[in-house]
Amino acid sequence: MDLITQVQNSGVVGAGGAGFPTHVKLGAQAEYLIINAAECEPLLQTDQYLMRERAAELVGGVLLTKAQVQAEKAVIAVKGKYGDAIAAMRAVIEEQQAEIEIFELQNFYPAGDEQMTVYEVTGRSVPPGGIPLNVGCVVSNVATMINVFEASEGTAVTHKYVSVLGEVNNPRVIRIPVGAALSECLVAAGGTTIEDFAIIRGGPMMGKVVRKDELEGLYLKKTDGALIVLPADHYLVQRSELTEEQILNRARKCIQCRQCTDGCPRNQIGHDLNPHKMMRAVMMDEVDESVQEALLCCACGVCEMYSCPMGIDPRQVNIIIANKLRAKGIRYQHDGSEIIAREGREYTKIPPARLIARLQLDKWDHQHLDSFVDVQSTTVRLLMSQHIGAPSIPAVAVGDAVTVGQVVGTIPEGALGSTIHASINGTVTAVENGYVEISTQLS
Ligand code: SF4
Ligand code: SF4
Known part of the structure; x- marks a missing residue:
C-alpha cells in the first residue's frame, strides 16, 4: 500500500x-x-x-x-x-x-x-x-x-499529546484518547487549583477561550494540543468576551497611529495587509473588494495583543470584515505585483518574555511540564467533523463492539475529509448529531 x-x-x-x-x-x-x-x-x-x-x-x-x-x-x-x-x-x-x-x-x-x-x-x-x-x-x-x-506502520490516529497547564495541580503533558472529555484532561493534571476558571483551548494568542460552564459537552479533537487553565477574571478571558458591537464601538478610539500595521508579521513579509486601514473601513455599511486585504490576516493577534497602544481590537475587526467578504463570496485576488519583505522586519520580531508580560501570563511562565501521564478513558465521543472538509459518515451502529483503531467514520465518496477511528476498546453507545460515542463500561 x-x-x-x-x-x-x-x-x-x-x-x-x-x-x-x-x-x-x-x-x-x-x-x-x-x-x-x-x-x-x-x-x-x-x-x-x-x-x-x-x-x-x-x-x-x-x-x-x-x-x-x-x-x-x-x-x-x-x-x-x-x-x-x-x-x-x-x-x-x-x-x-x-x-x-x-x-x-x-x-x-x-x-x-x-x-x-x-x-x-x-x-x-x-x-x-x-x-x-x-x-x-x-x-x-x-x-x-x-x-x-x-x-x-498501520497505526491510526487515536490519541493526542496535550499540554495541560496554568491553574492545575500537576502541570504536565498527557497522552489521551481522541474524543475524551476536556474535563478529563484537567483531572489528569491533578485538577484545577481554583474554583472559578476558564480554559484556553490552544495557545494564549490564537486559542479559543472556553468558560467553565461551557466545558461539559466538549471533547478532544485531533487538532487539540494544549489546555491552559486561567482565572475566570483573567485579562485574556475578559477580552474574549467582547461582543461585535463592543468591538465596533471600541474601534472608534483608533488614533490611526498605524503601530498595528507596522508590527503586523504578514505586512512585514510584504503583504498588503494594513490593519489600521481596516479600522476605518469597518465603519462602512457594505464591504467590497476594496477591503479584500482583510482576508490576508492570519489572526496571529500581534496587532491587538501587543502593538496597539489603545488596547483596541484590530484583529477582531479584520475578522469581522473577512467574514463579511467570505459571506459575499469575495476571494483575495493578488494583482501580481512583486512581494518584497520590509527592511525593518527583524526589528518587529516580538520577544516572548515581553509578550508574556503583556498577556499577564508571568505567573505560569515557569511551569516545566516534566511529568507525563498516559490517560485511560472509559468513554469517548468522537466528532465526525474535526478536520477541514466534509464530516465523516458514521460506520458503526449502537451496540457494536469496537477495538482501538477500528474505523468508526468514513470519508464521503469523492469528498475532502478524514477517516475517524475508535480510540478505546468498548461498545458504541450513541451515534447521533455528528458523533459516535464509545464506552468501555458496557463491554
Ligand atoms: S495600533 Fe491601535 S490605535 Fe493605532 S492604528 Fe492600529 S488599531 Fe488604531
Ligand atoms: S492579527 Fe492579522 S492584522 Fe493583526 S498582526 Fe496578525 S496578521 Fe496582522
Whole structure:
C-alpha cells in the first residue's frame, strides 16, 4: 500500500491547527519539506516533549514525507533555545545518517506562523492569498510527522499529546484518547487549583477561550494540543468576551497611529495587509473588494495583543470584515505585483518574555511540564467533523463492539475529509448529531 493511502486510512490530519487532511497534502511535489517545530505560542510545551521523547518516529515521518513529495531538502525549523529537543533529534539524524537539516529559529513570536517559518527558512514570501506550495514548500508539523510514521506502520490516529497547564495541580503533558472529555484532561493534571476558571483551548494568542460552564459537552479533537487553565477574571478571558458591537464601538478610539500595521508579521513579509486601514473601513455599511486585504490576516493577534497602544481590537475587526467578504463570496485576488519583505522586519520580531508580560501570563511562565501521564478513558465521543472538509459518515451502529483503531467514520465518496477511528476498546453507545460515542463500561 502506498504512503498516501496509508495516511488516508489512518485518519492523519494537520495536528497543529485547522486539521487539513494530510493525505491530500502528500499528493504535492515541492522543493522543500519544512517541519514547523517553532512552538511559538507562549507556555506550550507539547512539541518540545514530542521532539525529545519521540525523535525517532518524527525523523521517520520526515523521511517518508520527504520521499513522497520528492523534496530536495527536508528542514526541521525549531527555536534554537529548545536545546534538549534539538539534541534528541540530532542524535537520531546522525545515527540514521538522515538527510534532514535542523534550522534554528530565533526566539520570537510568531516564529511558528506558517508563512513566517517559510520566510525564515527560505527567504521566500508566500504570495498574498497563496499557500507555501506557491514558493515550493510543503509545511507540516511535529505531531503530524509522527502520525505519518505511525500510519506507515498501520497505526491510526487515536490519541493526542496535550499540554495541560496554568491553574492545575500537576502541570504536565498527557497522552489521551481522541474524543475524551476536556474535563478529563484537567483531572489528569491533578485538577484545577481554583474554583472559578476558564480554559484556553490552544495557545494564549490564537486559542479559543472556553468558560467553565461551557466545558461539559466538549471533547478532544485531533487538532487539540494544549489546555491552559486561567482565572475566570483573567485579562485574556475578559477580552474574549467582547461582543461585535463592543468591538465596533471600541474601534472608534483608533488614533490611526498605524503601530498595528507596522508590527503586523504578514505586512512585514510584504503583504498588503494594513490593519489600521481596516479600522476605518469597518465603519462602512457594505464591504467590497476594496477591503479584500482583510482576508490576508492570519489572526496571529500581534496587532491587538501587543502593538496597539489603545488596547483596541484590530484583529477582531479584520475578522469581522473577512467574514463579511467570505459571506459575499469575495476571494483575495493578488494583482501580481512583486512581494518584497520590509527592511525593518527583524526589528518587529516580538520577544516572548515581553509578550508574556503583556498577556499577564508571568505567573505560569515557569511551569516545566516534566511529568507525563498516559490517560485511560472509559468513554469517548468522537466528532465526525474535526478536520477541514466534509464530516465523516458514521460506520458503526449502537451496540457494536469496537477495538482501538477500528474505523468508526468514513470519508464521503469523492469528498475532502478524514477517516475517524475508535480510540478505546468498548461498545458504541450513541451515534447521533455528528458523533459516535464509545464506552468501555458496557463491554
Ligand atoms: S495600533 Fe491601535 S490605535 Fe493605532 S492604528 Fe492600529 S488599531 Fe488604531
Ligand atoms: S492579527 Fe493583526 S498582526 Fe496578525 S496578521 Fe492579522 S492584522 Fe496582522
